[in-house]
Amino acid sequence: MSKNLTIVDIAKSAGVSKTTVSRYLNGQYEYMSEQTRERIKKVIEVSGYQPNKLAQSLKNQKSMLVGFVVADIESPFTSAAIKSVGDAMLGTGYNLVTANSDNSYERELENIQSLIGQQVDGLIVNTVTSSNPRLIGLANGGLPVVLLDRFVKDYNFDIAYFENTKSIHDAIEHLHEAGYRHLASFTQEYEFVSPRSLRRKAFLEKLAEMGVEHPEQYAFSAENKTEKIEANLRRLLDICKGEPPAVICSNSVTLMRTVKAIRNLGLRMPHEIGLCGFDEWGWASELDWASIVDVGLTTILPSVHELGAQTVNLLFRRIQQPESEKKEIAIPGKLIVRDSTRLSKKGAL
C-alpha cells in the first residue's frame, strides 16, 4: 500500500525546496529556472502526485467547495438541478458537495451544519421550509447563500426561481388564440407559497382580467385519483355546453392522470378537449413519455439548465462582491405547442 506522496517527497526527488514545488503547483513559473521547472514537472508526472486539497484549503482559508442542499434527491427536478449547477461550475475550480435533506427540516439543518464544518465557500439551498432562521443567520454572518426555486420569509436572499405567473398567462393566451372559449385549471393539493398555488392563482387572475365570470368554477382541484379527474372533466363539459374546453394541468403527474381520464371518457384531443400542462420534470419531452399518448402534448417546459446557470451566477457574484445588492432572477417557462391544443391553425402558431 503506497503511502500518499506529499510536497516534501516531490521536493526531495526534484532536489529543490518545497517552496519551489509549491510555486510550481501554483503556476508561479517566474520564480524558477526553466530546468527546475522541467525537473519538477517530470517528477510530478511519473509519481502521479496529487496536492492535498485539505492542506491547501486550510492554509488558504478557501475550500473551493460549494455546498448544495437539496430538498429531495429523488425528484427528477433535483437530478436536473444538480446536473445544471454542476455543469455551470465546471472549469471554475470550485467543487460541488451535494447533501440530501430527504424533505426533512431536521436533516436540512444537519446538512447545513455539516457543510459549514467542511468550510464551504458558499451555499446553494433548495430548502424544505419557508422559514429557516439558521440560513438567515449564516447569510447575515457573511456566508454567500443563494436559494434555488424557493423563498423564505423575513430575509432578502439571492434567489433564482421558476417564473410561474407569466407561463400560465402565456398558456392561457395560446389556448384562447387557438379558439378555446372555456379554460380550466387542474391543480393537485397545494400548500401556500408553493409553485402550484402560484400557478393556480395566476390562472384565476388572468381569467378575471379577461372578464370571465366566476373564474373559481374553472379551477379544479385534481386529487390523486383518476376517477376524481374524470368527474371534474364531466363537470367541465357540462359547463361548456358543447363547446370544447381546454385544461391546464399544474404539474406532470396531474397531466398524466388527466390524459388517462380523457381517454377513459372517450374524448378526442384537440377537438373535443384541449390539454396542456407543466412538464416540470421533462417527462413529456425528454423521457419520451408523451410517445405513448395518442397526440403530442402541449407543455410548459421550465429550463432547469437555465435555472442552474443563473443560480451559480448569483453565487459567484455574491462571493466576489459580498456587498452587492441581493437579486432575484425569474426563469421563464417555455411553451411548447403540440397537437393536443391545436384546435385551429391560428393556435398552432
Add this chain to the structure above:
Amino acid sequence: MSKNLTIVDIAKSAGVSKTTVSRYLNGQYEYMSEQTRERIKKVIEVSGYQPNKLAQSLKNQKSMLVGFVVADIESPFTSAAIKSVGDAMLGTGYNLVTANSDNSYERELENIQSLIGQQVDGLIVNTVTSSNPRLIGLANGGLPVVLLDRFVKDYNFDIAYFENTKSIHDAIEHLHEAGYRHLASFTQEYEFVSPRSLRRKAFLEKLAEMGVEHPEQYAFSAENKTEKIEANLRRLLDICKGEPPAVICSNSVTLMRTVKAIRNLGLRMPHEIGLCGFDEWGWASELDWASIVDVGLTTILPSVHELGAQTVNLLFRRIQQPESEKKEIAIPGKLIVRDSTRLSKKGAL
C-alpha cells in the same frame, strides 16, 4: 461579517487550553472536571462554534469522506442510487461527495483525481467504462474502491450489482406457467457486458434449456422507433400462428414503446399478447407511469435501495479490513405480476 471561530477562541472564552477543548470535542470527558466540561459546553453553544473539518482531517489523516462517482446524474437509477447510498451512510460519521461523469470517461478520470485530492477515504464508482486502469491502480495502492452495478476487466473489485440472469429466468418461468407458449425478448441496442446483453443472453440460454428450437428468432432488437417494434410484433404473431405470445422487454424505455406498439396494433393484453419487462427506474411502479396504460404491467423491479446498502457494506468492510477477500454481491430483481401477463389463473400466482 463574523470571522469564523476557532478552537483557540473557544479555549480563551472558557478559560482553558485548546487541548481541553479538543478533548471535549472528541468526547474524552474523563480528562476534565464536571465544571470545565459545562463551561466549554456553554461557550460552544452560545457561540455556535463548529470545528473545522479540514483541520481535523488533515491532522487525523482521515477525511471521513466517501467519493461517489456516477456515470450519469440524470438517470433515475442514479438518483435512487445516490439516495440509497446516502441513507446507508447516515449516522456512520462519513459524508458523501458525489461527482457526475456525464457519461464521459475523461470526466470520470477528472472526478476520481479530484476526489483523491480531497483525500476521500473510499470510492464508490459507477464507472462509464469496462476498462479503467486508473481505478485498478488506486485499488492496488490500497484505496478502498467498490464498483456499483459495473464490471471492469482485468481486476478483482468489490462489486454490488443487479442480478440479471435469474430475474430473466424467473420471468420466463412465470410466463410459461401463465400459459404462454411463445416467449420473445425485446432488447435495445446493447454493448458487450452491459446489463442489456446479459438479459438477452439469459433469455436465449433459458429458452435453449427449455428445448426451444432456434431461440434467436425470438430475440428481437428493439430500436428507438415504435414502427420498428410494431414490425417485430407482427413478425412474432406470425410465428405464433394464433397462439398468444409474451414479450419480455429489457428496460423501461423499451417496455414503454412496446405498450404503444401493442395499442397501435389493436392487440389486447393479456389474452392476445402478454407483456412484461425490467422497470429499472421504478417508473411503472413508483412514478405511477403504468396508470395510463390500460392494464397493470408485470415488471421486474430491481431494489436500488438494497443495492446502495450492500455497496456501502462492502466499502466499510474494505475500509475496516483492507486485506479481506474481494466480494461480489448480486441483488436480485423482484418479479411483480400484474394483469398484463395473467393469461390463466395459474400464472396469476
Add this chain to the structure above:
DNA sequence: GTGAAAGCGCTAACAG
C-alpha cells in the same frame, strides 16, 4: 532564482 521558517486549526504524545 531559491529556501528557511512561520502558521492555517486541529490532535495527541508527553509532562506535570
Add this chain to the structure above:
DNA sequence: CTGTTAGCGCTTTCAC
C-alpha cells in the same frame, strides 16, 4: 485533571 508542544501538508513572507 490540565497544559505545552510538535506537526498534519501546504502557502507565503522574508532573506539571501
